[in-house]
Amino acid sequence: MTQSPPDPPGTPATGPAADQFLDWQALPARARLLFLLANAPPLAFACALGGSLLAKLGAVLLDADGAGGLPMVLVGAALGLLIGGGLGGMLGHKQFRHTYWRLDPEGLAVRRGRMWLRETRVPVTRVQHLDLKRGPLQRRRGLATLVVHTAGTRNSSVVVPNIDFDDAQFLRDRLGRQIDLDHDD
Known part of the structure; x- marks a missing residue:
């Protein structure tokens, strides 16, 4: 009875060794950044836009002649970027941690x-x-x-x-x- 040589390191398993995929497989750690990049920038941009619009609305409501509205808009956009980027990063991290696959x-x-x-x-x-x-x-x-x-x-x-x-x-x-x-x- 002849045995086939073992697969070289790094090659996916075939045959009986393919049973390793019967359990739920987590994504590799190097995929985390791609989930963060997929979620954080769009959410940061949306929150920055919303923050600047809310700040502009606040400036208009508080100051009838509109003076001093630009600093409030910039602060609103900066806060929106920070909050949205943080929320997007958390969402991407959660998606990464809770995505699994298996082959049976x-x-x-x-x-x-x-x-x-x-x-x-x-x-x-x-x-x-x-x-x-x-x-x-x-x-x-x-x-x-x-x-x-x-x-x-x-x-x-x-x-x-x-x-x-x-x-x-x-x-x-x-x-x-x-x-x-x-x-x-």
Whole structure:
């Protein structure tokens, strides 16, 4: 009986070692920054705009001739940036910490959230095709986004964001092989 040589370090597991993905898998730590960047700047901008508008409204209501309104608008925008950036950073951190995925013999599952837990399950028989997306920041950090397109119209794709690139390739290949096996029957 011949044994196949072990996989080199860093390659995704195949065969019996693929059982490592039966448990829920957390995102790699290097994905945290991408979640922060996805949430903090837009929320900071929105809060800065809202803060400056509220400050302008306050300046108009407090000062009938409008003098001294610009400093209040700048202070409102600065406070909005700080508050919005902080809230966006907290939201991104929470999204990162509470996003998990797993692969089992029936298919792929993605779990998001803590208070409002949302678990999406994709049976292998419903997978139509798979895409890997890698933006510049993802490539730099060795990450990828796996998009699983499914049969049906509602929620017809499931996204697993910012997972390890090797894991994303493994999932794509494994689910793709399952699709081929199902079509051969």
